[in-house]
Amino acid sequence: MTRIAAKTPSDDVDGDAGALDVGRLQEHVGYALRRAQLAVFQDFIQTMEKVALRPAQYSVLLVMDTHPGLKQTEIAALLGIKRTNFVALVDELEQRGLAERAPSPTDRRSNALYLTKAGKALLARAEKTVTEHEQRLIGLIGVEGKRQLLGLLSKLAELG
Amino acid sequence: MTRIAAKTPSDDVDGDAGALDVGRLQEHVGYALRRAQLAVFQDFIQTMEKVALRPAQYSVLLVMDTHPGLKQTEIAALLGIKRTNFVALVDELEQRGLAERAPSPTDRRSNALYLTKAGKALLARAEKTVTEHEQRLIGLIGVEGKRQLLGLLSKLAELG
DNA sequence: TATTGTTATACTCTATAACTATA
DNA sequence: TATAGTTATAGAGTATAACAATA
Secondary structure: OOOOOOOOOOOOOOOOOOOOOOHHHHHOHHHHHHHHHHHHHHHHHHHHHHHOOOHHHHHHHHHHHHOOOOEHHHHHHHHOOOHHHHHHHHHHHHHOOOEEEEEOOOOOOOEEEEEOHHHHHHHHHHHHHHHHHHHHHHHHHHHHHHHHHHHHHHHHHOOO | OOOOOOOOOOOOOOOOOOOOOOHHHHHOHHHHHHHHHHHHHHHHHHHHHHHOOOHHHHHHHHHHHHOOOOEHHHHHHHHOOOHHHHHHHHHHHHHOOOEEEEEOOOOOOOEEEEEOHHHHHHHHHHHHHHHHHHHHHHHHHHHHHHHHHHHHHHHHHHHO
């Protein structure tokens, strides 16, 4: 029944929604999380085009740097990636010469994963541009805001 | 080089990662957002199984209730859904008798969308269970935490 | 010409089943 | 028997191109 206020005339692209609001959805944590995650990832992905790394690839390189020699399954589990989907991901990193599968000395079934020299170099470049990305976020919410946010998000992540 | 502390013996499922940490990834807002969003959505989806609604369907019903008579394109844009992907979504809601496409009196190209009586009833049930879900989240971060979180997330969403 | 709804299509992520070689 | 890596496959979600009807 209630007719809505106005519709902006410049309604060209799909992304714009004019003066309309999403109503009670605004109070839902899940909805706010999704919108923020979309915006932040979009900026992150754009940032990482410079080094041609997708978010998952970047996270894998970083973990390989932090924990050299882990098995595929261990890294996959650590990042919440199914080990079946992890295969192609490692394939690509290996084909690009960024990482390598080495035979595990203790278990001939498993691959120990290591960064190559090129992988370490690219990761260093990647982390530098990621810092710029994080600085943009801090520009929006402040250093204290980021600290608060990380605390709140880690508590929510305990739900899983 | 650095050998890692220990691997939990009970390493049954993919989801567990033992005592390992993700290193510098921990400080990335995008990573924290993704993990929290995954956990919260998982709880939300499970909650909504009772009314057989996926997140997108729920958000559409809610917007249709807040703004009755909007065109398909308007609702799609408001929720960041491509209008081409919105067609099947509305199809399903209509086939389930929850929503209806009415001819717009002013523009014969467009459909005005309305909730049916059944749609309003299901939405009411859905919102009640969503309240329980939100209460679980508040149990983790508190009312004040939720208020802070929504403020921070809406600032980050401005990036898009 | 531009817009609304639509179909067809493709690409990424994610999820499950089943195989092999090792343990 | 169980686990590590692998393949094949299927399902969501999301993206673009093109068309008919209407503006």
